[in-house]
Amino acid sequence: xxxxxxxxxxxxxxxxxxxxxxxxxxxxxxxxxxxxxxxxxxxxxxxxxxxxxxxxxxxxxxxxxxxxxxxxxxxxxxxxxxxxxxxxxxxxxxxxxxxxxxxxxxxxxxxxxxxxxxxxxxxxxxxxxxxxxxxxxxxxxxxxxxxxxxxxxxxxxxxxxxxxxxxxxxxxxxxxxxxxxxxxxxxxxxxxxxxxxxxxxxxxxxxxxxxxxxxxxxxxxxxxxxxxxxxxxxxxxxxxxxxxxxxxxxxxxxxxxxxxxxxxxxxxxxxxxxxxxxxxxxxxxxxxxxxxxxxxxxxxxxxxxxxxxxxxxxxxxxxxxxxxxxxxxxxxxxxxxxxxxxxxxxxxxxxxxxxxxxxxxxxxxxxxxxxxxxxxxxxxxxxxxxxxxxxxxxxxxxxxxxxxxxxxxxxxxxxxxxxxxxxxxxxxxxxxxxxxxxxxxxxxxxxxxx
Amino acid sequence: xxxxxxxxxxxxxxxxxxxxxxxxxxxxxxxxxxxxxxxxxxxxxxxxxxxxxxxxxxxxxxxxxxxxxxxxxxxxxxxxxxxxxxxxxxxxxxxxxxxxxxxxxxxxxxxxxxxxxxxxxxxxxxxxxxxxxxxxxxxxxxxxxxxxxxxxxxxxxxxxxxxxxxxxxxxxxxxxxxxxxxxxxxxxxxxxxxxxxxxxxxxxxxxxxxxxxxxxxxxxxxxxxxxxxxxxxxxxxxxxxxxxxxxxxxxxxxxxxxxxxxxxxxxxxxxxxxxxxxxxxxxxxxxxxxxxxxxxxxxxxxxxxxxxxxxxxxxxxxxxxxxxxxxxxxxxxxxxxxxxxxxxxxxxxxxxxxxxxxxxxxxxxxxxxxxxxxxxxxxxxxxxxxxxxxxxxxxxxxxxxxxxxxxxxxxxxxxxxxxxxxxxxxxxxxxxxxxxxxxxxxxxxxxxxxxxxxxxxxxxxxxxxxxxxxxxxxxxxxxxxxxxxxxxxxx
Numbered sequence: 011x012x013x014x015x016x017x018x019x020x021x022x023x024x025x026x027x028x029x030x031x032x033x034x035x036x037x038x039x040x041x042x043x044x045x046x047x048x049x050x051x052x053x054x055x056x057x058x059x060x061x062x063x064x065x066x067x068x069x070x071x072x073x074x075x076x077x078x079x080x081x082x083x084x085x086x087x088x089x090x091x092x093x094x095x096x097x098x099x100x101x102x103x104x105x106x107x108x109x110x111x112x113x114x115x116x117x118x119x120x121x122x123x124x125x126x127x128x129x130x131x132x133x134x135x136x137x138x139x140x141x142x143x144x145x146x147x148x149x150x151x152x153x154x155x156x157x158x159x160x161x162x163x164x165x166x167x168x169x170x171x172x173x174x175x176x177x178x179x180x181x182x183x184x185x186x187x188x189x190x191x192x193x194x195x196x197x198x199x200x201x202x203x204x205x206x207x208x209x210x211x212x213x214x215x216x217x218x219x220x221x222x223x224x225x226x227x228x229x230x231x232x233x234x235x236x237x238x239x240x241x242x243x244x245x246x247x248x249x250x251x252x253x254x255x256x257x258x259x260x261x262x263x264x265x266x267x268x269x270x271x272x273x274x275x276x277x278x279x280x281x282x283x284x285x286x287x288x289x290x291x292x293x294x295x296x297x298x299x300x301x302x303x304x305x306x307x308x309x310x311x312x313x314x315x316x317x318x319x320x321x322x323x324x325x326x327x328x329x330x331x332x333x334x335x336x337x338x339x340x341x342x343x344x345x346x347x348x349x350x351x352x353x354x355x356x357x358x359x360x361x362x363x364x365x366x367x368x369x370x371x372x373x374x375x376x377x378x379x380x381x382x383x384x385x386x387x388x389x390x391x392x393x394x395x396x397x398x399x400x401x402x403x404x405x406x407x408x409x410x411x412x413x414x415x416x417x418x419x420x421x422x423x424x425x426x427x428x429x430x431x432x433x434x435x436x437x438x439x440x441x442x443x444x445x446x447x448x449x450x451x452x453x454x455x456x457x458x459x460x
Numbered sequence: 461x462x463x464x465x466x467x468x469x470x471x472x473x474x475x476x477x478x479x480x481x482x483x484x485x486x487x488x489x490x491x492x493x494x495x496x497x498x499x500x501x502x503x504x505x506x507x508x509x510x511x512x513x514x515x516x517x518x519x520x521x522x523x524x525x526x527x528x529x530x531x532x533x534x535x536x537x538x539x540x541x542x543x544x545x546x547x548x549x550x551x552x553x554x555x556x557x558x559x560x561x562x563x564x565x566x567x568x569x570x571x572x573x574x575x576x577x578x579x580x581x582x583x584x585x586x587x588x589x590x591x592x593x594x595x596x597x598x599x600x601x602x603x604x605x606x607x608x609x610x611x612x613x614x615x616x617x618x619x620x621x622x623x624x625x626x627x628x629x630x631x632x633x634x635x636x637x638x639x640x641x642x643x644x645x646x647x648x649x650x651x652x653x654x655x656x657x658x659x660x661x662x663x664x665x666x667x668x669x670x671x672x673x674x675x676x677x678x679x680x681x682x683x684x685x686x687x688x689x690x691x692x693x694x695x696x697x698x699x700x701x702x703x704x705x706x707x708x709x710x711x712x713x714x715x716x717x718x719x720x721x722x723x724x725x726x727x728x729x730x731x732x733x734x735x736x737x738x739x740x741x742x743x744x745x746x747x748x749x750x751x752x753x754x755x756x757x758x759x760x761x762x763x764x765x766x767x768x769x770x771x772x773x774x775x776x777x778x779x780x781x782x783x784x785x786x787x788x789x790x791x792x793x794x795x796x797x798x799x800x801x802x803x804x805x806x807x808x809x810x811x812x813x814x815x816x817x818x819x820x821x822x823x824x825x826x827x828x829x830x831x832x833x834x835x836x837x838x839x840x841x842x843x844x845x846x847x848x849x850x851x852x853x854x855x856x857x858x859x860x861x862x863x864x865x866x867x868x869x870x871x872x873x874x875x876x877x878x879x880x881x882x883x884x885x886x887x888x889x890x891x892x893x894x895x896x897x898x899x900x901x902x903x904x905x906x907x908x909x910x911x912x913x914x915x916x917x918x919x920x921x922x923x924x925x926x927x928x929x930x931x932x933x934x935x936x937x938x939x940x941x942x943x944x945x946x947x948x949x950x951x
Contacts, residue, residue, distance in 0.1 A: 096914070347925050347929075348925040349929070350926075350929075351925065351927075351930055352930070352932060352933045355933040355934070401925060403913045403914060404918065404922070404925070405926040406913045407912070407917070407919075408911065408927065408930055410910060410911035410912060410918060411910065411918050412911075414909075415907070415910075416902065416903035416907055417899075417903070419903070421903050421904055421907045423930075423934055424937050427900055428826070428890070428892065428893065428897045428900070429826070429897055429900035429901050429903075429904055430900070432826055432827055433834075433904060433934075434935070434937065435827065436827065436831050436834050437834075437920075437934050437935060438935050440921075441834045441835060442831075442834045442839070444776055444791065444835060446792070447778070448777055448791070449790060449791035449792045450777075450781060450792050450793075451778075451790060451792050452751060452792045452796050453751055453789075453790065453793065455752065
């Protein structure tokens with residue numbers, strides 16, 4: 011693949027000296043859960059690879075969370091956290107350290123020694139994985155310069171230098187690399203999905219469509235746009251790409267992973283049909299973290315989701331299946347968890363399912379908490395909200411019931427079908443609190459009675 | 461395949477001794493036929509009765525072969541292939557479709573296995589379990605007749621015991637055996653006939669049940685009596701130890717009419733297991749009578765190797781239990797057993813404690829079914845939905861036989877619970893009732909089980925803020941919407 015836009019001089023300079031050999035490492039993940047792991051791809055490293063190759067750099071990749079290698083990502087427990095009295099396992103997901111060390115050793119044995127090692131760390135609270143691979147790589151290649159990039163480097167550069175073990179950080183790499191195509195040839199077997207970027211709106215629709223067609227020709231069938239709020243930020247370009255996809259019929263599937271909102275669909279009623287024709291299989295709407303949690307915004311959220319779901323269903327997306335999902339942010343400071351539960355219930359009723367996304371604070375929102383404990387999945391603001399970890403588990407449990415599928419469909423607890431209505435009646439009369447006369451008596455065997 | 465014109469002898473199994481003289485030269489083929497159904501649960505499906513007959517025949521000097529068409533693969537599945545019914549790979553039932561499957565070995569593979577036998581058998585023993593599976597038994601008889609025209613074909617099992625005249629008229633077998641072969645009742649299942657040893661074994665330590673619930677066929681299967689018959693606990697232990705030593709089996713499932721009805725019997729067996737330090741995984745997928753469960757027994761069960769227990773909750777309402785002639789069962793008994801189970805170390809909301817909820821019965825109240833499901837959801841977190849099948853030989857079947865066969869013109873294969881045989885009947889109470897409503901009911905119970913976080917199921921009926929908010933949202937809607945939208949449904 012070739013870069014689509016010639017890198018500006020400042021872009022190249024962001025890399026410092028162009029290395030002869032570069033090793034790109036996507037580190038393992040230290041977390042209590044690793045949801046969406048099959049959608050995880052070190053897109054910055056893969057775009058960087060394209061740029062480096064253009065500059066003549068011999069580039070290799072070690073991806074510790076690559077799914078195709080083992081089908082199922084390996085995990086090892088590294089800690090047990092005590093969260094308000096609940097023990098929660100913390101895992102290390104990805105290629106074992108011994109296997110990573112062996113891969114590094116194999117490179118050295120083949121006399122392939124990098125001048126530069128680039129490590130992408132997708133989020134601040136995963137810094138331990140980055141630190142681990144940097145230490146491993148340093149041991150094997152002590153002469154190499156280690157550069158950290160990605161959100162960890164952007165948001166906590168000082169921590170990255172002092173704790174991560176890097177020699178330098180490349181900040182705001184996305185701005186530099188966003189217009190480059192990811193180089194999937196670095197994988198022995200290419201992944202079956204592909205992130206496309208509109209390159210901050212600087213790319214042409216034709217170029218983007220050509221990139222998608224090239225990837226499809228390499229038997230990659232699943233795509234997602236990596237741009238945040240892709241429709242709101244670049245409505246014209248996004249539309250032109252969708253129209254191109256609809257007319258080209260490339261036989262590819264697209265997934266909106268939180269970068270389209272219900273209001274996008276509602277504002278342009280033909281958008282849902284265009285998304286469907288362009289090959290969108292699943293729409294996971296953006297969550298409401300940008301919206302203040304007050305009564306009027308709740309009403310707007312519910313109404314926009316109801317309208318968007320209706321438009322999507324009219325366009326051919328099947329309600330109550332994997333095709334559509336609302337999203338809701340949980341864990342913000344001073345949160346009313348009952349309000350979140352109520353909203354989740356309503357969104358699930360209208361859209362079919364609702365994904366709860368833990369709010370992820372930036373490091374300066376809670377500097378008193380260690381970086382690894384700022385993980386949104388641990389709900390670091392729970393005590394400020396007068397809540398416990400158990401409260402959030404209960405909310406997640408509710409969402410799991412709301413999203414549970416029976417033969418591919420979720421159950422509409424607030425629906426108008428006979429069983430839904432009878433269920434509602436049972437709830438209203440608290441059927442589980444049945445009086446003794448309904449339950450009957452204990453008819454013990456004679457010997458026990460005596 | 462067509463059935464042979466019947467010259468079928470209908471014989472009470474107890475009178476069958478003339479066929480069972482010791483005979484060294486004889487050969488018998490035992491056949492567990494495939495299953496025609498929309499779904500099949502492959503766990504704990506070993507043909508235990510047939511495997512006991514195998515032991516009996518071997519004792520009598522027969523050379524015995526087995527073709528178990530329902531043998532599972534290493535992952536616990538049986539093969540399946542589409543089956544056409546009236547030219548279609550599905551059955552339409554009201555507003556739903558059920559895919560029709562042939563579960564188990566395909567007929568060409570069964571034929572091949574038959575022709576691979578060293579010598580043709582003198583007798584082919586075919587077991588037949590569910591009454592609504594009788595069609596595959598008929599096809600098994602026809603195939604056996606084609607391949608082994610000289611063999612005597614004997615069909616036994618639950619179907620011929622409960623519907624002997626139907627079996628005699630439709631199967632084309634030489635002999636239809638009604639009831640239980642007493643000589644085989646307490647024998648060990650012979651697992652040596654399997655090419656690949658099974659990973660589990662079924663145990664039956666007692667037979668009979670003193671109760672006569674009006675949907676249950678146990679009494680008919682036990683010659684019309686509620687008398688209990690027990691195996692010697694030492695013999696049960698010897699069977700367990702033999703299967704452990706010979707096949708490496710550690711998983712055992714108790715299949716009994718009522719394992720606890722004779723107090724102390726099962727507990728004694730379990731105490732022997734503990735005493736001998738056998739490291740077993742024990743299951744009783746059909747459940748235990750709740751009023752007989754106490755903490756002492758449940759603690760012994762836990763120690764002996766029960767990881768899960770199944771409780772026959774069936775229904776919340778006492779009056780419904782009375783209507784089913786289940787005076788011995790009640791929600792109060794369930795509560796008591798549940799409390800004892802928790803004290804004994806079984807965890808609720810983790811699938812260690814499970815409870816059955818029955819639905820699909822004639823004249824049922826759907827409100828009661830949902831109330832029952834919610835009760836179980838709140839109490840244990842794991843509902844096992846049981847779609848009711850009317851079974852010949854039960855009071856409930858007899859009461860509705862005219863409706864099923866004369867009004868609806870159905871044969872036994874149509875009485876499969878998955879085909880909702882009482883859908884039209886229940887429209888008398890719920891005029892708008894559709895088959896899809898029953899699917900919704902099953903879906904409701906299924907999704908209530910699925911909300912697990914950190915291995916514990918969520919409780920929508922609990923006092924947490926999230927559960928209360930969920931109920932508040934549902935209740936708010938109910939207050940405004942229910943009266944008009946439910947108006948078409950008779951209550």
